Amino acid sequence: MGSIKKIRKKYETPMHPWKRERIEAEKVYVNEFGLKNKKELWKMQSLLRGVTKQIKRLATLDTEQSKKEQTQLLKRLASLGLVGNDAKMSDALTLTTKDILSRRLQTILFKKNLARTVKQARQLIIHGHVTVRGNKLTVPSYIVKKDEEGKIGFKPGSPLSKEDHPERPKETKENELKRKSTIIKNEEKEEIKVKKEKEIKKHGKERPKADK
Numbered sequence: 001m002g003s004i005k006k007i008r009k010k011y012e013t014p015m016h017p018w019k020r021e022r023i024e025a026e027k028v029y030v031n032e033f034g035l036k037n038k039k040e041l042w043k044m045q046s047l048l049r050g051v052t053k054q055i056k057r058l059a060t061l062d063t064e065q066s067k068k069e070q071t072q073l074l075k076r077l078a079s080l081g082l083v084g085n086d087a088k089m090s091d092a093l094t095l096t097t098k099d100i101l102s103r104r105l106q107t108i109l110f111k112k113n114l115a116r117t118v119k120q121a122r123q124l125i126i127h128g129h130v131t132v133r134g135n136k137l138t139v140p141s142y143i144v145k146k147d148e149e150g151k152i153g154f155k156p157g158s159p160l161s162k163e164d165h166p167e168r169p170k171e172t173k174e175n176e177l178k179r180k181s182t183i184i185k186n187e188e189k190e191e192i193k194v195k196k197e198k199e200i201k202k203h204g205k206e207r208p209k210a211d212k
Contacts, residue, residue, distance in 0.1 A: 034118035106140035
């Protein structure tokens with residue numbers, strides 16, 4: 001008999017398990033994106049670290065193969081909706097954990113107003129009501145490709161495929177504007193946070209605000 005293949009973990013756990021700032025930040029992500037546990041967050045963070053490592057490795061090389069790999073990597077990230085079609089390697093380095101979490105099927109389903117809450121979106125996916133390109137998917141963490149966003153819906157045989165189903169969100173124009181504004185505000189806050197982190201890394205401390 002052959003040896004049993006050892007199953008490797010697909011994520012890395014934090015080096016320091018009791019760091020307060022990290023724990024508080026993780027709680028925010030878990031609540032905002034309706035994650036089951038922090039393991040799901042660590043998987044997305046490990047995915048981001050893998051992309052960052054690959055970018056840094058390719059940046060140190062100047063060969064035909066490295067240029068080919070850079071093009072392939074940018075195309076893959078663009079297909080996942082993480083960067084633009086004309087993005088450069090430096091743009092890919094600015095990706096954050098929130099960018100990855102925002103591309104999960106669970107998050108996209110909620111943003112498309114097919115679920116009342118992000119937690120309900122998870123429930124609908126796990127129970128087999130959701131399809132992508134006509135195929136049933138029961139994995140909330142599935143990273144949705146850019147060309148798949150318009151092909152997300154409910155399974156034809158599912159009761160939820162009817163728009164008048166009581167569990168389908170009935171959204172007025174006012175509520176729709178509120179939901180969209182909340183999403184935009186959260187994105188703006190994350191952008192400000194990322195900019196501050198870059199400032200601190202570059203200058204050693206946050207720049208003082210200019211007097212009006």
